Amino acid sequence: xxxxxxxxxxxxxxxxxxRAFAARGHxxxxxxxxxxxxxxxxxxxxxxxxxILLEGWDLLAVMHPPCTxxxxxxRRWMSGPGKWTQPKQLPKGRTWEDMRDEFEEGVDIFTTCxxxxxxxxxxxxxxxxxxxxxxxxxxxxxxxxxxxxxxxEPAYKATGWYLDGLPELVATDRLxxxxxxxxxxxxxxxxxxxPPGPERARLRSRSYPGMMNAAAAQWGAWATAEEMAA
Numbered sequence: 033x034x035x036x037x038x039x040x041x042x043x044x045x046x047x048x049x050x051r052a053f054a055a056r057g058h059x060x061x062x063x064x065x066x067x068x069x070x071x072x073x074x075x076x077x078x079x080x081x082x083x084i085l086l087e088g089w090d091l092l093a094v095m096h097p098p099c100t101x102x103x104x105x106x107r108r109w110m111s112g113p114g115k116w117t118q119p120k121q122l123p124k125g126r127t128w129e130d131m132r133d134e135f136e137e138g139v140d141i142f143t144t145c146x147x148x149x150x151x152x153x154x155x156x157x158x159x160x161x162x163x164x165x166x167x168x169x170x171x172x173x174x175x176x177x178x179x180x181x182x183x184x185e186p187a188y189k190a191t192g193w194y195l196d197g198l199p200e201l202v203a204t205d206r207l208x209x210x211x212x213x214x215x216x217x218x219x220x221x222x223x224x225x226x227p228p229g230p231e232r233a234r235l236r237s238r239s240y241p242g243m244m245n246a247a248a249a250q251w252g253a254w255a256t257a258e259e260m261a262a
Contacts, residue, residue, distance in 0.1 A: 037058045040061055040062075040089045040150075041062040042064075042145060043080060043094050043095050044063075044096065044239070045068055046070075049095055052247065053093075055245075063080055063084055064077065085149075085150065091251065092152070092153040093155075093156075093247065097145065097157065098141060101135035101164075102138045102160050104159055107161035109122060110131055110163055111163060135163070135164070138164070142157065143167070146168075146169055147169060152197035153197065154193050154247070156191060156193055156194075159175060173194065173195065178191050180240040180242065183204050183240065183243045183245070186219070187220050198255070199251075201247060204245075
């Protein structure tokens with residue numbers, strides 16, 4: 033038998049992904065600047081850029097790195113027509129400098145994780161806007177876009193996975209989609225209909241257990257087979 037995989041789950045406080053990999057016998061840790069919701073002693077409170085990526089991991093899964101300024105929906109706050117022109121409007125109480133600082137942080141976290149010396153990685157992020165793509169490594173592929181309902185979760189939330197050294201996820205328990213504008217369809221869209229509030233960003237970024245169970249099973253098996261063949 034091969035040794036358990038050393039797995040780092042970055043930018044996660046919920047513990048959902050960490051527990052999915054741990055249930056399959058892997059040596060898994062999570063890290064984030066915030067504390068773990070479940071109080072686990074396998075959570076390291078730190079900035080993922082401050083050395084932890086160099087500690088000999090077999091697989092890195094980065095769950096919710098800052099992406100608000102990198103995604104296509106956030107582009108209007110970054111620039112007007114063309115590239116890096118004054119936006120027509122900014123979020124209330126925010127400055128263009130705020131937007132640029134958050135953009136730079138998102139780029140730095142993503143590129144640091146993508147270029148870390150780890151043989152297999154999966155970084156969750158939406159499809160990027162053109163400003164962000166201009167700053168990404170040349171070998172960055174297009175993301176695999178998946179939905180929670182592919183994995184038994186009655187919900188819509190397009191989730192992008194940027195993969196290196198790992199296969200695309202395969203649907204495990206695909207649910208039939210409800211008819212548009214029905215009560216069930218509206219319930220599936222709950223994450224998009226969530227009202228503004230202090231917890232909105234955290235709740236919208238929360239992982240789906242069905243998807244993470246599939247990721248742990250499929251990516252863990254893939255990586256273990258590679259380790260055994262090496």
